[in-house]
Amino acid sequence: MKRPEDGWLREPAPAKLNLALHVRRRRDDGYHELETLFAFLIEGDMIAARPAERTSLTIGGPFSDGLEAGDDNLVIRAAHALAEAADQELSVELHLDKKLPVASGIGGGSADAAATLRVLTRLWSLDPSLAQQVAPGLGADVPACLLSMTARGEGVGERLNPVAIEGLSGTPVLLVNPGVAVSTAEVFKAWDGQDRGPLGTVWRSGRNDLEMPARALAPEIDNVLRWLGEREGVNLARMSGSGATCFAMFDDADVRNEAAAACPDKWWHLASELR
Ligand SMILES: C[C@@](CO)(OP(=O)(O)O)[C@H](O)COP(=O)(O)OP(=O)(O)OC[C@H]1O[C@@H](n2ccc(N)nc2=O)[C@H](O)[C@@H]1O
Numbered sequence: 596m597k598r599p600e601d602g603w604l605r606e607p608a609p610a611k612l613n614l615a616l617h618v619r620r621r622r623d624d625g626y627h628e629l630e631t632l633f634a635f636l637i638e639g640d641m642i643a644a645r646p647a648e649r650t651s652l653t654i655g656g657p658f659s660d661g662l663e664a665g666d667d668n669l670v671i672r673a674a675h676a677l678a679e680a681a682d683q684e685l686s687v688e689l690h691l692d693k694k695l696p697v698a699s700g701i702g703g704g705s706a707d708a709a710a711t712l713r714v715l716t717r718l719w720s721l722d723p724s725l726a727q728q729v730a731p732g733l734g735a736d737v738p739a740c741l742l743s744m745t746a747r748g749e750g751v752g753e754r755l756n757p758v759a760i761e762g763l764s765g766t767p768v769l770l771v772n773p774g775v776a777v778s779t780a781e782v783f784k785a786w787d788g789q790d791r792g793p794l795g796t797v798w799r800s801g802r803n804d805l806e807m808p809a810r811a812l813a814p815e816i817d818n819v820l821r822w823l824g825e826r827e828g829v830n831l832a833r834m835s836g837s838g839a840t841c842f843a844m845f846d847d848a849d850v851r852n853e854a855a856a857a858c859p860d861k862w863w864h865l866a867s868e869l870r
């Protein structure tokens with residue numbers, strides 16, 4: 596395989612959005628059955644990999660602070676899981692450029708794990724089915740992130756059906772996070788157990804059932820959703836995943852840029868578009 600001059604293979608880790616997320620029921624194993632529409636942004640983290648004698652990880656970028664590069668990091672876990680599934684002694688030097696806030700409902704860790712699986716499938720010349728095999732064990736969102744295409748997800752998100760929705764790709768979006776990390780497990784625990792119905796085929800008229808419990812844990816989410824909903828040109832404002840990141844969709848990128856420019860400094864924001 597021909598490698599770039601500097602020896603690093605690079606792989607984007609696109610941020611994930613749940614355009615709608617319906618929680619249906621709590622299973623006996625504690626996980627919750629979902630119906631969701633996954634979509635991805637053109638922006639995200641970036642993984643780089645090059646051959647090495649032992650597996651290691653370094654982390655840079657605006658959200659690297661406080662994120663450990665040890666064996667618990669999803670990037671290292673993905674590398675170990677893939678080497679084990681291949682039943683070979685494989686190692687790699689990895690670098691993560693962390694541009695997405697941690698534990699924020701846009702799947703940063705899951706996207707990093709999935710990008711690691713993709714880049715190592717190339718670097719180690721493996722059968723791509725090995726990555727699909729290990730993905731669910733790394734997190735409920737990792738199979739969707741491995742695909743990184745608009746898809747309906749059922750089960751805990753591992754039953755995936757890619758869907759082509761006209762006009763979605765290229766949609767201008769603004770992401771806003773109030774700077775509070777919310778734990779996915781805590782948000783599911785705070786869900787009230789009410790099944791509010793299936794997602795159906797029209798995702799716009801759907802909901803994010805985790806908004807209510809997430810807002811109870813992090814009330815600043817209310818302010819973010821209200822602020823986004825009041826911007827000119829917004830056609831939808833909703834929370835993603837278990838929060839606290841919220842997104843607004845616009846028809847026009849210039850109007851989206853005006854909203855981005857007005858975002859309060861105390862909040863993180865990202866102006867982007869759907870892949
Ligand atoms: C809610 C979603 C929606 O896409 O997104 P995020 O908020 O994480 O971005 C995902 O289902 C999250 O997936 P992921 O972040 O991979 O979750 P995991 O690490 O597998 O699970 C963390 C914990 O959340 C709870 N959990 C997670 C998924 C699920 N369907 N039911 C649950 O009850 C479980 O307590 C689990 O131990």
Ligand SMILES: Nc1ncnc2c1ncn2[C@@H]1O[C@H](COP(=O)(O)OP(=O)(O)O)[C@@H](O)[C@H]1O
Pocket residue numbers: 662667668669670691696697698699700701702703704705706707708779836837838
């Ligand atoms: N590479 C990684 N990036 C982000 N978080 C990671 C990573 N590896 C492990 N984690 C852990 O996974 C948890 C979930 O992170 P993340 O995927 O960013 O959240 P979410 O699933 O809510 O979008 C965090 O609490 C963090 O400690």
